[in-house]
Amino acid sequence: MIAPTSAIILAGGMGTRLRHVLPDIPKPMAPVRGKPFLEYILRYLIRQECHKVILSVGHLHEQIQDYFGEEYEQLQLHYVVEKYALGTGGAIKACLNTLSPEEDVWIVNGDTYFPIDMQFMAIEHLKNKATITIALKAMEKFSRYGSVAIDPSHLITQFNEKNYCEKGFINGGIYLCNASMINNLPEVDVFSFETDFLNQQTETKNIYGYTEDAYFIDIGIPEDYARAESELPDW
Secondary structure, three states, X not given: OOOOOEEEEEEXXXXXXXXXXXXXXXXXXXXXXXXXXXXXXXXXXXXXXXXXXXXXXXXOHHHHHHHHOOEEOOEXXXXXXXXXXXXXXXXXXXXXXXXXXXXXXXXXXXXXXXXOOHHHHHHHHHHHOOOEEEEEEEEEXXXXXXXXXXXXXXXXXXXXXXXXXXXXXXXXXXXXXXXXXXXXXXXXOOOOHHHHHHHHOHHHOOEEEEEOOOOOEXXXXXXXXXXXXXXXXXX
8 A cells, every 4th residue: 555544634724604504513514414524524534545534623623523532433533623723734734743754644625525546646646756746626717716737747836826717727635745844834833834835835846736537525615515415425
């Protein structure tokens, strides 16, 4: 087996755009077909042969911890609780502190479902000797997300701001990196992984994209959350 067996899930967001739909539920616990959205992600990670998950939690974190406890099927669950909002970068940094610096780890957004083949992505990561590999989703006619530019070798050359794009790739919210990446992160505790770190790293020429035509959904807005109810499978 090539792919790492540990994953970080970013599950501490406030979910402000879903607040009027889910006023008292943390976004990863949003019910889809009677199950928390987070459960779909955990089951996906099990299928990809992960064994340990570190959950970065914050807003209403007790609901997540009470529901899942310290294990889910064969997954060991560990929690890093944000005492205040750390941003995606600060949350990742806090979780990396719990891992060995030699350990490769997945980082997964807790509000997106993008079931790529992690084994294939890990093979590409090793082949490219990448510091970070990002799963990219091809999209057409979009403005909700920033786009990611890659060269023919899939080296990421630029992260573009949100703007209407006729066709391109978006960041699918799954990363593969080494825990030693913590040494290159900003020294502050609160920052955005995407804006304050990734956008500054393209000149290192060691961040690659992995593209796969897999299903993708982000439940961050009410319209897509409603769509998840009809599109996600019953396992």
